[in-house]
Amino acid sequence: MTDPNPLYGDACEVCSTYDVFPESALRDGAYGITAGYRCPNCGHVWTCGWQIVPGRAIPPEPGTDPRIFHPQVNAQVHEQAAIARARKHLSRGDSA
Numbered sequence: 001m002t003d004p005n006p007l008y009g010d011a012c013e014v015c016s017t018y019d020v021f022p023e024s025a026l027r028d029g030a031y032g033i034t035a036g037y038r039c040p041n042c043g044h045v046w047t048c049g050w051q052i053v054p055g056r057a058i059p060p061e062p063g064t065d066p067r068i069f070h071p072q073v074n075a076q077v078h079e080q081a082a083i084a085r086a087r088k089h090l091s092r093g094d095s096a
């Protein structure tokens with residue numbers, strides 16, 4: 001079976017470029033990642049949350065290679081991962 005999207009590619013919502021691949025990603029719990037993208041055409045930066053698909057390569061963590069990773073992408077990945085963690089804490093409903 002062929003994975004139609006083996007690299008967690010996404011499309012740029014600004015200029016509609018397809019197959020933009022994540023520069024980096026942070027794990028979001030055991031089953032998810034928050035991936036960061038920068039459009040090669042227009043420079044738009046965004047993040048996308050994914051359920052980890054078994055067998056797919058997970059993009060490297062932000063900041064592991066400063067030659068590749070864009071500071072703005074790193075910042076957004078960290079911010080979205082933090083928001084996702086906060087949501088889980090809130091939805092759990094315990095008052096720790």
Ligand SMILES: [Zn+2]
Nearest residue numbers: 012015039042
């Ligand atoms: Zn774009």
